[in-house]
Amino acid sequence: MGVRSKLLFNNTHMLSVADAIGAGDGVVDSKSLQDRLGLGQSAVQRILVALEGVGLMERLERQARTEPIRFQRVTHPFWDAARELAYA
Template structure:
């Protein structure tokens, strides 16, 4: 296996996209939505949504209430050393 971000992500998280999504979240604004991440990273909605739900499940993201059903689901990043580590690992 090579040393690309996808390869490192697969080894660490058993998910090829986790590291690139986490790096994008850690480097961006505190509040993200699945649609903007999907567009920025060129990933399928299901892949991004699955990662956001996993990060929410371990307490790294908090889901925000939607004002309308047509709004994208938004999440707020929870301060944690994980975000800096994800940035460092993605750039290694």
């Protein structure tokens, strides 16, 4: 998956992160993705910010400064396509 992800997105982890987001309930935070995928904070955070930048994720408001930054998945065909590409 890493090679395909690198060729498509110039990022080795984009497909695995997008697959995890697409498979979930739609709300994610960096820490939970790090733990689930065994990736570092900077890799996951960079992908979340990139997905937010292109309108595929929306940042949710935090109730407290100690609360993790959470993102909501935006409905888009990208998520199904990413899941298919991850396992092709």
